[in-house]
Amino acid sequence: MASKSRIHAARWAMAALLALISGTAAALEWYMPVGVTRLTQEVYTLHNYVMILVIVIFVGVFAAMFYSVFAHRKSKGHKAAQFHENTTVEVIWTVVPFIILIFVAWPATKSLVAMRDTSNPDITIKATGYQWKWGYDYIKGDGEGISFLSVLATPREQIEGTAEKGEHYLLEVDNPLVVPVGKKVRILTTAADVIHSWGVPAFGVKQDAIPGFIRDTWFRAEKTGTYRGQCVELCGKDHGFMPIVVQVLGQEEYAQWTADQKKKAAAAADDPNKVWTMDDMKARGQKVYESNCVACHQANGKGAPPAFPPLDGSKIANGPKEAHIDIVLNGKANTSMAAFGKQLSDTEIAAVVTYERNAWGNHTGTLVQPADVKARRK
Amino acid sequence: MSAVLDTHGHGDHEHGDHDHHGHGPTGLMRWITTTNHKDIGTMYLWFSFIMFLVGGVMALVIRAELFQPGLQLVQPEFFNQMTTMHGLIMVFGAIMPAFVGFANWLIPMQIGAPDMAFARMNNWSFWILPFAGALLVLSFFTPGGAPGVGWTLYAPLTIQMGMGMDLTIFAVHLLGMSSIMGSINIVTTILNMRAPGMTLMRMPLFCWTWLITGYLLIATMPVLAGAVTMTLTDRHFGTSFFNAAGGGDPVLYQHIFWFFGHPEVYIIALPAFGVISQVIPAFSRKPLFGYASMVYATSAIAILSFIVWAHHMYVTGLPIGTQLFFMYATILIAVPTGVKVFNWVATMWQGSLTFETPMLFALGFLFLFTLGGFSGLVLALAPVDIQLQETYYVVAHFHYVMVAGALFSAFSGVYFWLPKWTGKMYDETLGKWHFWLSMIFFNMIFFVQHFLGLAGMPRRIPDYNLMFETWNKISSIGAFGFGLTQLLLLYIVLKTIRSGEKAPQMPWEGADSLEWTHLPTPAPHHSFETPPVLK
Incomplete structure (x- = not known):
């Protein structure tokens, strides 16, 4: 060409x-x-x-x-002209x-x-910025209905320098965005808390994600492969730790991927009426805690006060469980504490609340069931 | 120009040292109560230098953390606080007060006036500053620390911050009050207190650039005050200016902020242009080329600066028509800016050049500011900007304009007028060292940041992928070199004051404005008690 x-x-x-x-x-x-x-x-x-x-x-x-x-x-004896x-x-x-x-x-x-011409896309995906991860919802086109969160996968040890840093240090996630090659992909951006910005240099795309508003951009990747970007609008503490990874697959691989995703989603769906045991709930809760809460409240539950309060020994984690469920569901206004109601299922919220109330120095013995969370949702 | 000395009788009472004037309080009280434009100018300059060191230390914390990948020295929250306060302190605490200091010292002398128009207000507009600076520094000691939101203070991240945010808002209010009072004073002085015969079009260009800057300040500082006040009421009084859930819009903040923010760039750059327009002719021994077109270009830049703000917002998702308008307006600024650069080069052309420290810094300014202007043109193109927005390319661009532009011009001015201010000569060898070290280290810090930006490294991140490591190392080493070099400036100035050789009446043979031709060196405590006679 x-x-x-x-x-x-x-x-x-x-x-x-x-x-x-x-x-x-x-x-x-x-x-x-x-x-x-x-x-x-x-x-x-x-x-x-x-x-x-x-x-x-x-x-x-x-x-x-x-x-x-x-x-x-002057040292060469040049006399100044006087034109001006x-x-x-x-x-x-x-x-x-x-x-x-x-x-x-x-x-x-x-x-x-x-x-700026975002008309006639083959696939439309909504990218939602959260402090500090991305959520993707496939809204239209192949893969419609798929929805997942995409969180930094670099282990903490590499950041702190106790483990060797990998090639994709800080540019790797657990669940990359997957799109087919050669299709026009329209990305709708929005945010849940503060302004983020979604961009991938290899696609020439960058669009702010603004809470309460939807903006859009598009790309058509012409080559398969994995492409990496980062949030580029300062969004608080972990602004540097919410990368964007896009995997561009061939048409058939993409079809395979969407089918797998749908099967997985069906298998993983929790029965909201299940009654859990304490140990299962705590184990599940620890996983939820590690992917959603640990950045601020820390693995040891001590937080980083005053911006990020400790959960170990906190009034909320040791008080009535309703107040605890509410703050996880709705967040706390004017702080970084996000509302997790829309990000997590009833089971996940029940699990993480149970975990927080029974981990570290907290020994409330309360076991929260998904039904308890459902009852608190408004 | 004639170099006739005319001290107008007052010179008889001078003892050659303006620090010991016959009346008024002495010691600390002298500085607190002074209404003298020279004392106030001196205080502005020292305040700005102190803030420059404070902001510089913050920059070094940033560069130390970025020396290698991984988190070593500071946590991300503190890193964000550093980037925020470095920006605020450098812009409002260091660069702006430095040029107000120059304005205080020079404008009355250059237009043949006895002092500033509002001498008491002048005192007040300075003494607000230390309190504003203290509020900024104090915010580190509040629960949650200083705000970690960037100097642009974008909503709604500002809503999440602790009490430090409120202190910062009040500091911005105070800084704005100080700037408005200072600029009203400057505009009034220039319009009303020129000596007979000093028509506007005969004024030194430094006065012209400040006249226009004064208007820019009066027009934009209230807008910034509005933006931060809306942030304050959103935080505490239940308003929703920037909150979509209450009918507001976070992007509204950015429009208001940049409506102030872009003229602010020229508030900093225009006085710098003014200094350069005094220095280059003096060391070329040739009048400034295209004086009238310089005045028109300055005015054109000032007017255009009000209609380009949204080029800071190309990725917020503005409608395409809006993007195109702001792109064209921004590109247009290259025309008057180009005229200025061409005029400066034409001033040197066929001159009789010497290269003392002020001239070296002026040439450094010319070379690097133009480079920063070109990267500005690259960023003005919206499609290219979408790749470069919020990356280190932007950081490199505005530091070429702010540091190699404004700061180098301030250095140039300090060396140029130091003999007039103190009556003593600085050490030329050390001055040249200061220039060359600054020049080398500056480019070491910021030239490589263009590469980082092109390769896609976002700004305001405390940690990065290994592919960015080499450039960051070079940049960090340069930063420490640059920081240490500035201590040399402090040493040079102190050495000049304590033990500098007595300056000749006319240290620079090509200088031709009134402070050189009509006043003794050092300048007397009161400039012109009777207006000078201009032919």
């Missing part, structure tokens, strides 16, 4: 130019990714075009300045940049119009 070879030629030209400046090995990440969508490639080309233009102007202007610095020195205006020159250097800018604005306008 002609456009592809142009991109490659531009890439090499840029690499040569910038390698001169940086003087670094090619192995280092130092430049914009070419990406795997047509739009990223357009952005990439536009960026190269502007960079070359900018470098040429920069070199021109500063060649004049440095010529002056070397030639028009020249209307012709001043008009030229106002009008010429203006014309150059039109040539920059034109391709930028074209790309932007294409980027």
Whole structure:
């Protein structure tokens, strides 16, 4: 393809130019990714075009300045001229940049119009930002009805430096977003608490997720593979720890994946009327706690006061169970304590409340059943 | 220009040292009660330097944590507090007061006035600042610490913060009051107190840039005060300006903030342009090229700065028509900015150049500010910005404009006017060291951050993937070098005051504004008790 070879030629030209400046090995990440969508490639080309233009102007202007610095020195006996205006020159250097800018604005306008055209998607997925994870709901198209949370998978030990860091350190999740190759995927973004931002550089996509509002963006990945991004809007404590991973699968693999997901969902669905034993509930609760609560309240239940209060010995965890269920369901206004009512099932909430009331120094002995949680939902 | 000395009789009573004036309180009371524009200017400059060191230490905490992947020194909450306070303190505590300090010292002298128009208000507008600075620092000691929301204070994250957020809001109110009073004073002084014959179009460009900056401040600081007050009432009084559940909109905050925030960029940059427009002609021994077009370009930039704010918000999901409008308006700013750069280069062209420290910093400014302007043009293009928004590319861009732009220009001004202020010469060799070390370390910190941004590293994160490690290491080493280098400036200034050689009457042969041509060195305590005679 002609456009592809142009991109490659531009890439090499840029690499040569910038390698001169940086003087670094090619192995280092130092430049914009070419990406795997047509739009990223357009952005990439536009960026190269502007960079070359900018470098040429920069070199021109500063060649004049440095010529002056070397030639028009007092130490060389240069006498100062006394001119201080020249209307012709001043008009030229106002009008010429203006014309150059039109040539920059034109391709930028074209790309932007294409980027914002989210019409006729094959698949629509809602991405919800939570403090600090992403939730995905497949709303329309193949895979409709699939819904899951996507949480950082990097172990705590790697972050704290007691274990060796892996290749995808901080850019790995338990459940990546899965999409088919070559299909137009529309992403709706929103958030549950504060503003987050959903983006994947390889797709040329970045869209703020704003609580209470729905925004959209789209991409059509042209190559299978795994692509990684991060939340890019400061969203509190663990802003740096809520990556976005997208797996692009071939058509058949994608169909297989959606079928698997639906089977799994059916198998994993908890019977809300089941009556649990204390040990089963605690074990389940510990899992829920580890994926939802541990970032703030810590594994030892001591929290990080005052922003993140301890649960070990807390009034709520040792008081009436209704108040405890309520705060997990509805969150606490004006704090980072999220409302988990919509994220977790009755069984999961019952489990985590049971766990919190019977872990560490808390020995209330209360066993909360899914039915108790259901009764507190309004 | 003539270099005629005219001290207008008052010079007879001077003892060559303006610190010992014949009347008024002495010691600490002198500084608390002073209404003298030079004393107040001095206090502004020292305050700004102290805040510069405080904000600098915070930057070093950030860079130390980012030296390698993993969490080593600080926890993420504290890291966020550092990024927030570093930004607020540098913008409102260091850079802005530094240029108000220059304005106080120089504007009355440059227009032939005895003092500022509202001398007592001038005292007040300074003395508000230490309290505002104290509130910011105090917020670290409240439950929950300082706010960890970024200097932009975006809602609704601000709603989750502790009491430190309220202290920060009040600090912003106070800083705004100080700025408004300061700018009313400056505008009034320039419009009403020029010596006979000092027409507007004969004023030194520094006064022009401050006149326009004054208007920008008066127009935008109340808007910022509004934004933080709405945050305050959302936090405590049940309003929902920025809360969708109550009919508000979090993005509204961003519109209000950036309606202040973009002119703010020029509030910082214009006085810097002013300083450079004094320094380059002086060391080129040639009048400023295109004086009139400089004035028009400055005005054009100021007007355009009000209609470009949403280029900070390309990824919030604005309608495409809005995005296009803000993209075109932003690109347009390149035209007057380009005119300024061309004019400065044309001023040097065919001059008789020397390269003392003020000129070196001015050239450093010109070179790096232009680079920052170009990365600004790249970011102005919405499709490219969508890749680069909220990455280190943005961080690199605005530090080229704020540090290599505004700060280098302030350094240039300090070296340029230090002989006039103190009557003594600074150590030229040490000054050159300060320039070259600053230049090298600055680029070490920030040039590589362009690469980080292009490769996709988000800003405001305390930890990162291994692929970003090398650039972060280089950047962190540069940061510590840059920080230490600034202690050299402190040493140079103190050395000048204590044991500098006596400055000649005209340390710079090309300088031609009134403070050089019509006042002795050092400048007397009161500038012009009778207006100078201008031909």
